Amino acid sequence: MIPGLGRALILLSLLLGTVGAMLAFATARRPSPASWAWTKRLAFAFSGGLVAANLLMVYALLAHDFSVGYVAQVGSRSLPVWVTVVSLWSSLEGSILFWGAILGVYVSVATWANRNRHPEYMPWAIGVWLACGAFFSFLLAGPAQPFATVQFPPADGPGPNPLLQNHILMAAHPPFLYLGFVGMTIPFGLASAALLAGRLGGAFLRPLRTWLLLPWIFQTLAIVLGGWWAYEVLGWGGYWAWDPVENASFLPWLTATAALHSAILTERKGILKGWTVTLVLATFLLTILGTFMTRSGVFNSVHSFTQSPIGPTILAFLTAALLWSVGLLAFRIDKLAPEGRIEDGKSREAMFLVNNLLLVLFTFTVLLGTVFPLLVEAVRGVQMSVGRPYFDRMAVPLGAALLFLMGVGPALPWGRATGAQVQKALLPPLLGAVVAAGLGLVLGVRNSWTALTLAFGGYTAQVTLGELWLPISQRLKRGTALAAALAEVTMGAGRRRFGSYVVHTGAMLVIVAIAVSSTMGISKEVSLKPGDQAQLGPYTLTFLKSENLTEPHRTAVVARIEVSRDGQQVAVMGPRMNQYERQREPVGTPDVKSFLFHDLYLSVMNISPDGQSLGLLALVNPMVGWIWGATGLMALGGLLTLVPQRRTAAAEAVR
Amino acid sequence: MSETTRTAGSLAPGKTKWFALGALGVAGVAFLAIAMGGIGSNLVYYWGPTELQAAGDKAVGATIRLGGLVVENSIVRGAGSSGVEFDVIDRKGTKVHVKSAGVPPQMFREKIGVVVEGTMTKAGHFESHRLMVSHSNEYRVPGEEHPTDVEKTMRTTEGLEGKATR
DSSP states (O other), rough: HHHHHHHHHHHHHHHHHHHHHHHHHHHHHSSSSHHHHHHHHHHHHHHHHHHHHHHHHHHHTTTTTBBHHHHHHHOOOOOOOHHHGGGGGGGGHHHHHHHHHHHHHHHHHHHHTTTTTTTTTHHHHHHHHHHHHHHHHHHTTTTOOOOOOOOOOOOOOOOOHHHHHSOOOGGTTTHHHHHEEEHGHHHHHHHHHHHHHHHGGGHHHHHHHHHHHHHHHHHHHHHHHHHHHHHHTTTTSSOOOOHHHEEEEEEEHHHHHHHHHHHHHHHHOOOOOOHHHHHHHHHHHHHHHHHHHHHHSSSTTTTTTTTHHHOOOOHHHHHHHHHHHHHHHHGGGGGGSSSSSOOOOHHHHHHHHHHHHHHHHHHHHHHHHHHHHHHHHHHHHHOOOOOOHHHHHHHHHHHHHHHHHHHHHHHHHOOOOHHHHHHHHHSTTHHHHHHHHHHHHHOOOOEEEEEEEEEEHHHHHHHHHHHHHHHHHHHHHOOOOOOHHHHHHSSTTTTTHHHHHHHHHHHHHHHHHHHHHHSSOEEEEEEEEOOOOOTTEEEEEEEEEEEEEEEETEEEEEEEEEEEEEEEEEEEEEEEEEETTTSSSSSOOEEEESSSSEEEEEEEEEEEETTEEEEEEEEETHHHHHHHHHHHHHHHHHHHHSEEEEEEEEHHHOO | HHHHHHHHTTTTTTTTHHHHHHHHHHHHHHHHHHHHHHHTTTTTEEEOHHHHHGGGGGGBBSSSEEEEEETTOOOOOOOSSSEEEEEOTTTTEEEEEEEOOSSOTOOOTTOOOOEEEEETTSSSSSEEEEEEEEOOOSOOOOOOEEEEEEEHHHHHHHHGGGOOOO
């Protein structure tokens, strides 16, 4: 019964999406209140269908109804409830189904938020969203069918890939990534609508910016949660390897970040209209490219699941979206003329341009390294990949330059600046640069890129903290109490500006932490017998014994390792090797002990069945934990700038 | 891009515009050259033993992911150290001797598909700094052997990340 009902819900969504998109486009061409009302109703109904299909799938998973194809594929009676629920996105069909639900929620919320606004282009936007929605419903109806009927239901299923059962972050990374990736459909629709309606004045920017920023926040969190998951689960000691699936998540983030910045110039100066819109369109295209790369099986990974016919279908959609975007831009090229201009190369505006140039070069670099092997294989049939040194060599200077620019840009004034003003703005933060670099040298930094990154970080920190402090100090001077001043700054009219600098603070810390963690760590691989010791930096590691554990859905061998420093016991750690029921290969789980400035990371490479011989990977990873924390700060800052400011909203209403 | 160049050009009229356009063009070409050079010198080839032998001296110094099966009775574990030596064979029967640094992963054993990353030495053996075992996470009846998909492991990503011991 459930398979039939599920398929019916998906076909209904496909129908509602298709009809809704057509009606929306018709409404946009010939507006009428009745058809506009029905467009919105169809959008809500489409969303309802997909959300209902997801709830049905979750129910089927929890009820262990193995007559549902997807449940037979990933379900298992031995799993804890949380793993059963996250199984929804642990394989191909379910993940597309989940994509549909997120898209549905986004379309509903965005439609609801703009139900009485922007009647001149909202129908176009809803049309584009529903067309995308119809495509994903089509995937669910054909190439990636989750509700297939199993003729002879098995008594039990295998459960998801053990790597995906191994850590609670599996419950966090995929939903955030979907909220980021899928969310980029909304600004894509808005940008398309602005082009279709020929409304490229200032008005379209407010919703565009809001709906770009929201998925950007999720995407930021998702990328780092993915790195964190890799760090906590995969056991090789790092969090980023320039792997195609990582790049796939990073590419749209880069273009979205560029778009968020160029939108500020478009808003203030009426320039870069076409450029901002192009970046928004490109962001969406990159999310679809990323979906193609991760889901089609061209790269083997924990994300690609099985070979499936979904690849060509997504590629066709990508091609269509690309032609659509290019066509729209060509069609409206006359409306993209700038209304103002940048008056001075020494201004903040000019630095925004440099920022965009760097972010686009970054995108291009990563895209080239990711796609190059596919192109070579398609043309010459040779299998290869682009090694990590390429990405490091290109990304390190670009990242350092972006960090420096985060200091230079905000230090410079808008408009025009005299030479004296420029000196006054740019010279003082050199103090911060010298202090940070000096501190680094004292603490043992010897890598020149790391030292330079620290210097740039110090420079930017001084500027950013100054900008954060400025509105607070102004209020303090006026006699406001500190708590009240803080509340005013974070809740009041200057919130958007304040929030942006909070984002910058987070980004600055992330870049510095990446530089330090990737150059200042120590690692060692050792073979130990019980009682053996190994020295890693200041730590002495003693292999005490191994223990066998039995848990409901897995068994494990845990290596108990005593960690001591200067003769004092610091901790007893337990990296382990898990054997999941009904899975062939064991999966290691590292143990990470976090201190303020570094992590101690222990990972079992191999352990003999009798527990008498342990192959251990041990690392001291400095500042890795700071990446997670600083990303949280970025998201917090993003939220501060996102929430609409009452005063501005009221002012708009008066106007 | 036209928008950027137009604005960059509007710093000042006339000649400056063309100068800015030209500078941007030169910078773009230079960047492309650096990027392509960077790719060219950091390619990782996916080869089997036969292709490795066919490449001859070209394989010395190049970064290679070598895939194949571990030959029975060929594993020699380094005494005291954590290294391991073994032979890798492909379907055509070509063998390559591999010296791998670091602790091998749990699943490493005879007759299993492996991928080693490293380079060919003049001495004629393969020097590896990363050893990966090709997994298959699909459920099989215990004891039933399945063909290890070495080719897929070569394209491997995060799921099978072996430790680079450099």
